[in-house]
Amino acid sequence: KILHPWLTKKVHFNKTHKLPPGPPRWPIVGNLLQLGPLPHRDLATLCEKYGPLVYLKLGNVSAITTNDPDMIREILVRQDDIFASRPRTRAAAHLAYNCGDVALAPLGPRWKRMRRICMEHLLTTKRLELFAKHRAQEAQHMVQDVLGRAQTGQPVNLREVLGAFSMNNVTRMLLGKQYFGAGTAGPQEAMEFMHITHELFWLLGLIYLGDYLPIWRWVDPYGCEKKMRQVEKRVDDFHERIIEEHKKAKERRDKMGEEEGEMDFVDVLLSLPGEDGKEHMDDVEIKALIQDMIAAATDTSSVTNEWAMAEVVKHPRVLRKVQDELDRVVGPTRMASESDLPHLPYLRCIVRETFRMHPAGPFLIPHESIRPTTINGYYIPAGTRVFINTHGLGRNPTVWGRDDIEDFYPERHWPSDGARVEISHGSDFKILPFSAGKRRCPGAPLGLVFVLLGLARLFHAFDWAPPEGIRAEEMDTQEVYGMTMPKAKPLFAVAKPRLPPHLYL
Numbered sequence: 001k002i003l004h005p006w007l008t009k010k011v012h013f014n015k016t017h018k019l020p021p022g023p024p025r026w027p028i029v030g031n032l033l034q035l036g037p038l039p040h041r042d043l044a045t046l047c048e049k050y051g052p053l054v055y056l057k058l059g060n061v062s063a064i065t066t067n068d069p070d071m072i073r074e075i076l077v078r079q080d081d082i083f084a085s086r087p088r089t090r091a092a093a094h095l096a097y098n099c100g101d102v103a104l105a106p107l108g109p110r111w112k113r114m115r116r117i118c119m120e121h122l123l124t125t126k127r128l129e130l131f132a133k134h135r136a137q138e139a140q141h142m143v144q145d146v147l148g149r150a151q152t153g154q155p156v157n158l159r160e161v162l163g164a165f166s167m168n169n170v171t172r173m174l175l176g177k178q179y180f181g182a183g184t185a186g187p188q189e190a191m192e193f194m195h196i197t198h199e200l201f202w203l204l205g206l207i208y209l210g211d212y213l214p215i216w217r218w219v220d221p222y223g224c225e226k227k228m229r230q231v232e233k234r235v236d237d238f239h240e241r242i243i244e245e246h247k248k249a250k251e252r253r254d255k256m257g258e259e260e261g262e263m264d265f266v267d268v269l270l271s272l273p274g275e276d277g278k279e280h281m282d283d284v285e286i287k288a289l290i291q292d293m294i295a296a297a298t299d300t301s302s303v304t305n306e307w308a309m310a311e312v313v314k315h316p317r318v319l320r321k322v323q324d325e326l327d328r329v330v331g332p333t334r335m336a337s338e339s340d341l342p343h344l345p346y347l348r349c350i351v352r353e354t355f356r357m358h359p360a361g362p363f364l365i366p367h368e369s370i371r372p373t374t375i376n377g378y379y380i381p382a383g384t385r386v387f388i389n390t391h392g393l394g395r396n397p398t399v400w401g402r403d404d405i406e407d408f409y410p411e412r413h414w415p416s417d418g419a420r421v422e423i424s425h426g427s428d429f430k431i432l433p434f435s436a437g438k439r440r441c442p443g444a445p446l447g448l449v450f451v452l453l454g455l456a457r458l459f460h461a462f463d464w465a466p467p468e469g470i471r472a473e474e475m476d477t478q479e480v481y482g483m484t485m486p487k488a489k490p491l492f493a494v495a496k497p498r499l500p501p502h503l504y505l
């Protein structure tokens with residue numbers, strides 16, 4: 001008798017059912033109590049002890065974790081169809097329009113459609129080129145911002161500077177607004193916008209116990225779900241206002257017979273047809289997409305830039321070397337621009353090394369399996385949460401050797417064959433800044449421009465040193481865990497202009 005292949009697989013699972021190795025667990029809570037405030041480090045320690053694929057039980061949820069390139073390739077490439085879904089967390093339900101966005105949506109036709117809209121209408125090469133002039137303006141604003149702060153004689157708060165650079169770039173492209181600096185949307189709206197995006201990030205990054213222990217939701221001792229509902233309402237009001245403004249502006253233009261000017265992302269989304277023959281996309285879909293883009297694009301690039309600056313200020317040798325490269329390629333008569341970026345291999349090594357040591361997504365965005373499978377002969381149940389530990393991957397001694405894992409050493413990425421320095425995972429999967437497979441980051445090219453352009457300008461236009469009284473090697477590089485993984489304390493450094501004064505005007 002011939003069995004359907006799926007059934008044979010099922011029989012096979014039932015016979016073996018051997019889970020990957022993992023630490024012993026408590027009743028009810030499982031391994032939850034073994035995770036501290038830096039769970040990426042805890043999970044890496046477990047991989048060191050139990051092997052490249054570790055099984056955990058977080059409350060009533062099955063989970064696996066890995067920091068190994070072969071396992072990662074198996075999960076994200078070979079078994080992509082099985083592992084490319086997302087868990088329906090409470091934060092995703094409240095803060096991503098009931099998982100109706102791209103980044104937190106489970107695998108399915110809705111996710112596919114929203115992702116296609118991103119790829120075909122928002123993040124196209126043509127549209128990104130269209131905004132290149134705004135990015136150049138924002139880079140110049142950033143340089144002026146640093147100069148202004150440097151002239152006070154105080155160390156520059158680089159978290160503020162880089163946060164404003166990312167946020168302005170993103171909101172100009174998405175919403176047609178700037179929130180920081182001259183000619184902006186207004187201080188009150190800017191403050192409100194900053195405040196709600198920070199709360200949103202914090203809640204999205206939280207490991208909320210109610211996702212693992214349903215009983216916790218009844219008690220919710222820290223009022224997390226209440227907070228989620230409050231932020232959900234405020235974020236929705238904000239998006240509602242943005243959409244209304246755009247609709248009114250369009251009506252005005254139509255009435256006056258004016259040409260459509262430069263279209264931001266909201267304009268583009270308002271011009272697209274909806275599902276099932278509807279004339280327009282639903283407002284909720286537009287809000288979900290806009291919110292996704294803001295969340296995915298701002299923090300990732302500003303956190304990466306702050307880490308790169310922190311490591312370079314900590315290593316003056318690296319600063320001198322990248323400035324030599326910039327002086328050679330860009331020269332002293334102009335500022336660095338986007339067209340220089342492919343010709344700055346050492347800067348690209350700095351960014352690769354930054355992603356190795358401080359990946360913006362320490363667990364990517366957690367994936368979830370949609371049906372049972374096996375990896376390396378181990379059984380993985382359906383609905384298993386997957387923590388790909390990119391922080392652990394960058395410090396895995398079997399990948400990087402044991403000696404200098406904790407050293408910031410960009411030269412380790414210098415290609416011996418003179419090839420271009422790529423800043424994606426490559427076939428060896430040694431770093432994974434933008435992930436791989438179906439869920440890989442659709443904004444990687446844009447994110448890289450934000451990072452490379454920002455850094456090129458700052459290293460070329462200024463000399464950098466630690467605040468007075470702190471030696472370079474004492475600069476702190478402690479992280480905090482979150483959806484992205486920022487430095488625990490904001491970076492302060494002393495800036496000194498190094499180009500002719502008229503270039504800063």
Ligand code: HEM
Nearest residue numbers: 102103296297300301360361364365435439441443446447
């Ligand atoms: C340096 C900057 C950036 C970094 C390091 C980064 C990194 C990532 C990572 C690690 C993921 C998760 C992939 C996974 O779960 O497998 C992701 C997803 C995503 N990113 Fe980025 N990203 C950056 C910039 C951007 C930008 C500029 C945009 C858009 C404007 C963007 C849009 C998205 C979206 C929509 C997703 C969800 C994809 C999906 O679930 O299908 N990202 N990104």
